[in-house]
Amino acid sequence: MNISLDKTKLILALANIQDDFREAIIDIYIELKKRHLKSFYSNEFDAVGISSGKLCETIFRFLEHELTGKYTPFNAHISNFPVKVDKLTQLPIASGNESLRVTIPRALNFVYTLRNKRGIGHTGGDINANAIDISTIVKNTDWIICELIRLYHNLPMIEAQQIIDSLNIKIMPDIWHIDGHRRIIKDGLTHKQKVLLLLYNEIANKASINDLYEWTEYSNISLFKSRIIIPLHKEKLLEYNSSDSNITISPKGISEIENLITTL
CATH class of the missing domain: 1.10.10.10 (Winged helix-like DNA-binding domain superfamily/Winged helix DNA-binding domain)
Incomplete structure (x- = not known):
């Protein structure tokens, strides 16, 4: 099985993330990857966009928790997402790892902006960019998950590296x-x-x-x-x-x- 769809391996790879955050991140990531696979055949790009938005918001909550000790409840709407994510990048160095404070938030904002501003599933215009937009979104979410694995894994280094490498493999249609x-x-x-x-x-x-x-x-x-x-x-x-x-x-x-x- 593709490791990106193997919940057991992903749980091990993100073992040091608090249980409720880890469970939510992995479930939504697997949902995103499954929908991406299906989009090769069905062109249902909207579903991939929905999952990417959910994943961004879930990882944002995790970053809030890690960096500030507080987070937006899962049942609460996150208004003005880009502004709130940018605030994480302005936190003092002592708040936490630079990747959590700066790099991952910027990646989240890129994914969220592309998903919203490009209108995934759009039909207007002369050129249909849905497929490349979705591929870009999924590749960036793969990178975010790999970065979390790098920071939070509880595996031998070789095994952690194998998981990260597997997430970077390009998925081809059948x-x-x-x-x-x-x-x-x-x-x-x-x-x-x-x-x-x-x-x-x-x-x-x-x-x-x-x-x-x-x-x-x-x-x-x-x-x-x-x-x-x-x-x-x-x-x-x-x-x-x-x-x-x-x-x-x-x-x-x-x-x-x-x-x-x-x-x-």
Whole structure:
């Protein structure tokens, strides 16, 4: 599993953070990373933006606690977030580590500003920058988590470094779009998993049996239908319409492939 989705490893990596803050930070970070993975297929960028905002506000509360001994309650709204984060950078040196006082707050403000001012999920304009905006946000949150691991880990140095290095690995989509075709570039998937992943990737979650046969590179279309499509239809993971040969992934199939995406 991707370490950024492994709660047990992240708990060990942030062992010296107070329990309630650690639990909240890790849960929201994992939520953010899962939503980012799903955005490769669904383009649901708003959900990633929401999680990044929650993560910024949670880490801000933790920094408040560490540097001042007080913090904004979790059930209280943080008004004028950028101004309040800037106040942390003005605290005296004796308040705490420079990264907690200056570097992480500035990173939080950048993420929060990009998330708000660029209008994640926007549709206006000639160029759609949602994907690069989200990637930039996620990379910066990865850095913030790595910095917290550096300061608060309770692991042998080599193991802590391995976790930090793993968070810096670029996540690549599992499907390559080329000249109107699709190629699965994720190794180790069964043909049934490939079909569900391909359908999940399509805008309407639908494709023809001929397209799926071609994209999965199955050996024989008759066997593809009898061994792959019909069993998936019977399991209610997809709907095969024999009249027009179109295939649509079901809610059950969507749930199964989302679990696959976030555990491989």
